[in-house]
Amino acid sequence: KQEVTQIPAALSVPEGENLVLNCSFTDSAIYNLQWFRQDPGKGLTSLLLIQSSQREQTSGRLNASLDKSSGRSTLYIAASQPGDSATYLCAAPNQAGTALIFGKGTTLSVSS
């Protein structure tokens, strides 16, 4: 059974810092991994999708990496801004490959 864990649960940083969010998953036979952002009271927005054949995926100041062999993914945020404050969730496919299993997220607070 796929399980997804995210560390840390919460993170506070000053504006301008580079930071790394961590995600680990138990079933490494995955075909992709996705990172999402959730603002308070809102739904989830997909940020990055990394295919199993890729090691990295970039979008603006965001870079996500995937290491299937170790069951880990990281989300790197460069030059953080107050607008980056949100909860970030990673999700990996279940064993059937039909649906996503989510971690509990890392709540990020960036102060100006």
Added chain:
Amino acid sequence: DAGVIQSPRHEVTEMGQEVTLRCKPISGHNSLFWYRQTMMRGLELLIYFNNNVPIDDSGMPEDRFSAKMPNASFSTLKIQPSEPRDSAVYFCASRAGHANEKLFFGSGTQLSVL
């Protein structure tokens, strides 16, 4: 594209009442998912439909929960009778055919059962 549309946005009801949550997926998406989010348990998959057919309902907590997808543009999640422990945010999400496609979420329904 209007995105995934859920209604109602908020629902407050009393224990024992029937609750129906509604979802309209993105046009052309043939996979639909219902998730439940709580502080304690995070996001939990309840049920997954593909081409309007329920494929995996192993996450549905009890017989009090049921979901239907009568056509490609509409799905419902029903709780009967509702209990206070059902209080949560319920999300609907949809995806185009291939499992490597991104998942798109609605804004959710905040359910409070008193």
